[in-house]
Amino acid sequence: MSTSTQKTVAIFGATGGTGLASLKLALKAGNSVNVLARTPSKLADLSSQYPNLHIIQGDIRDVSAIKSTLTLNNRVVDIIVSAIGMTIELAGLGFSSKDPTICADGTKTILSALSQLEVEKSVQIPSGGPEFVLLSTTGISERGRDIPFAMMPMYHWMLSVPHKDKKQMEDLMIHGEGKTRKWVMIRPSFLWDGESKGLQKIRVSTETPGALPEKRKSEDVAVGYVIHREDVALWIVEECVKGDGSKWHGKMVTLTY
DSSP: OOOOOEEEEEEESTTSSHHHHHHHHHHHHHHHHEEEEEEEGGGHHHHHTTTTTEEEETTTHHHOOOOOOOSSSSSBBBBBOOOOOOOOOTTTEEOOOOOOTTHHHHHHHHHHHHHHHHHTTSSOTTTOOOEEEEEOOSOOOOOOOOOOOOHHIIIHHHHHHHHHHHHHHHHHTTSSTTTTSSEEEEEEEEOOOOOOOOOGGGGGEHHHHHSSOOOGGGGGGGOOSSEHHHHHHHHIIIEEEEESSGGGEEEEEEOEE
């Protein structure tokens, strides 16, 4: 469901993958978008095409740059999309990274920058604060299996480093600095390149964090092998940017085919 009101959006991790796909769709829909980029030239083509794109140069651990990214027209943006991801490399029989805590650290810095803006009162804050949409992963649920059996070795062994980082990011929003914020946690199955298949091909299930784990029937969980980055971006923009994302607040949303 879409609304006619254009929103202001800040996207982190917008130079590649799901973040870039989300950026293109948000811009095409007419939203004003701020992005943080270490190398703005990567977005030069989009910048020349869309006057509603604003690029702030900086690093995800740079509070000052993040504060600028969160602010547009003297107001904190309506929606914060974090598609931060790590670059992984083969290490022994698994994968590692030179920056194994980038998602958790980046999320913590975004939360800190937002808190500073609120304390400083130098810019307007949206009623109730901005909405967070964060890209996580399947395979880290505490409520049971949400990946096919065949993918369990890869998820729990080979991808343990990036998944540990995603879990720490989730914990920040559920139990830590982000627990009072409005957030939606996106858990896509294994991300793959490819053209969009459309919203009708996406299977969706949700998990609501609580004090006690609750058993779920297997048929209540969307379990799949892959989903295209383009369709994760499509769901994010249609449901959380163009649409009313409030129905997803406080939920882990699994997306797969």
